[in-house]
Amino acid sequence: MKRVYNFSAGPSCIFEAVLQKAADQMLNYEGSKMSVMEMSHRSKIYEDIINDCETRLRRLMNIPDNYKVLFLQGGASLQFSMIPINLMKNKKVDVINTGLWTKKAITEHQKLGEVNIIASSQEDNFSYIPKVSKEMISDDCDYVYICQNNTIYGTVYNYVPETNGKPLVADFSSCILSKPYNVSDYDLIFAGAQKNMGPAGLTVVIIKENLIEEKPEIPSMLSYKVHTDNNSMYNTPPTYAIYICGLVLQHLEETIGGLENMQKINEEKAKILYDYLDNSKLFKNPVNKEDRSIMNVTFITGNEKLDELFVSEATKNGFVNLKGHRSVGGMRASIYNGMPVEGVKKLVQFMKEFEEKQNV
Ligand SMILES: Cc1ncc(COP(=O)(O)O)c(C=O)c1O
Numbered sequence: 001m002k003r004v005y006n007f008s009a010g011p012s013c014i015f016e017a018v019l020q021k022a023a024d025q026m027l028n029y030e031g032s033k034m035s036v037m038e039m040s041h042r043s044k045i046y047e048d049i050i051n052d053c054e055t056r057l058r059r060l061m062n063i064p065d066n067y068k069v070l071f072l073q074g075g076a077s078l079q080f081s082m083i084p085i086n087l088m089k090n091k092k093v094d095v096i097n098t099g100l101w102t103k104k105a106i107t108e109h110q111k112l113g114e115v116n117i118i119a120s121s122q123e124d125n126f127s128y129i130p131k132v133s134k135e136m137i138s139d140d141c142d143y144v145y146i147c148q149n150n151t152i153y154g155t156v157y158n159y160v161p162e163t164n165g166k167p168l169v170a171d172f173s174s175c176i177l178s179k180p181y182n183v184s185d186y187d188l189i190f191a192g193a194q195k196n197m198g199p200a201g202l203t204v205v206i207i208k209e210n211l212i213e214e215k216p217e218i219p220s221m222l223s224y225k226v227h228t229d230n231n232s233m234y235n236t237p238p239t240y241a242i243y244i245c246g247l248v249l250q251h252l253e254e255t256i257g258g259l260e261n262m263q264k265i266n267e268e269k270a271k272i273l274y275d276y277l278d279n280s281k282l283f284k285n286p287v288n289k290e291d292r293s294i295m296n297v298t299f300i301t302g303n304e305k306l307d308e309l310f311v312s313e314a315t316k317n318g319f320v321n322l323k324g325h326r327s328v329g330g331m332r333a334s335i336y337n338g339m340p341v342e343g344v345k346k347l348v349q350f351m352k353e354f355e356e357k358q359n360v
Pocket residue numbers: 009010074075076077078101147149150151152171172173174192
């Protein structure tokens with residue numbers, strides 16, 4: 001069977017070797033004669049799986065000891081509420097508005113406090129990342145909130161915003177593990193797993209210990225303190241998704257050789273695609289060059305009918321999920337860690353042939 005090249009923004013492609021290993025272990029995990037799906041989360045064998053997942057994540061991302069790692073549920077979207085519920089004191093937050101995912105976070109924050117949008121790229125269809133300086137940070141905000149990589153528009157922060165001593169909270173859903181990041185530049189990092197970490201259903205939160213406070217008045221399931229006190233086992237965690245995440249991390253460590261190597265591969269893939277787009281007469285990438293994401297690459301022809309034709313021809317040829325997000329249209333190739341270089345080369349070849357046929 002020939003698999004398709006899946007450019008979905010999430011859930012998205014997973015390393016084939018990981019899927020194969022999960023298939024091999026499906027009925028009998030390491031001699032247990034059961035599937036990981038069937039295991040009690042309180043069993044020793046499962047405890048080893050979740051502990052191994054955390055150890056590998058800490059090693060790969062070089063997470064300092066004064067940060068806790070949580071394996072939660074509710075998607076990245078639940079963090080839009082959990083963060084203010086746990087972290088707001090003055091009930092004020094500074095946000096840099098870089099697109100739909102920051103807007104959704106803003107909506108949830110506004111239910112609990114005051115949101116100050118200190119910068120925005122909305123006037124230019126979120127095609128760039130605004131520059132902020134520490135003078136722009138409010139004196140009384142509880143933290144500064146950003147979306148590190150904007151999945152829909154294909155933009156990424158290539159700098160760490162200065163926050164004048166305020167905690168920096170970042171949505172890493174579509175860039176976690178794409179390259180080495182300095183975790184201590186941030187106070188809270190969160191990510192839905194379904195792009196670079198594994199299947200949907202798992203959300204990872206990496207939080208500096210000093211932000212975790214006892215808050216008896218909030219629901220237990222929304223409390224970072226409750227989840228840290230219980231090592232992500234306050235209730236049944238998403239056991240199978242954590243197991244697959246562990247396999248992805250093992251692959252990154254043992255086959256790829258760490259995040260520096262992953263970055264090289266990701267940059268190579270992105271360069272192949274952007275170089276072609278920059279020279280194409282048909283397709284164009286609408287993003288400010290400095291702010292281009294290496295994970296999500298957007299492109300347009302400027303003609304909706306032609307965009308539709310491209311997506312449908314691509315699908316017929318085994319390049320799937322290239323349609324842009326419904327809020328922006330055009331096309332988007334999400335080239336997460338699991339997408340091989342070969343997939344991007346073949347996509348570009350297909351785009352060239354499509355372009356030639358259009359006689360532009
Ligand atoms: C940057 C970003 N944040 C948040 C989300 C929402 O994630 P979830 O569907 O896990 O709530 C997404 C989903 O694609 C995303 O790309």
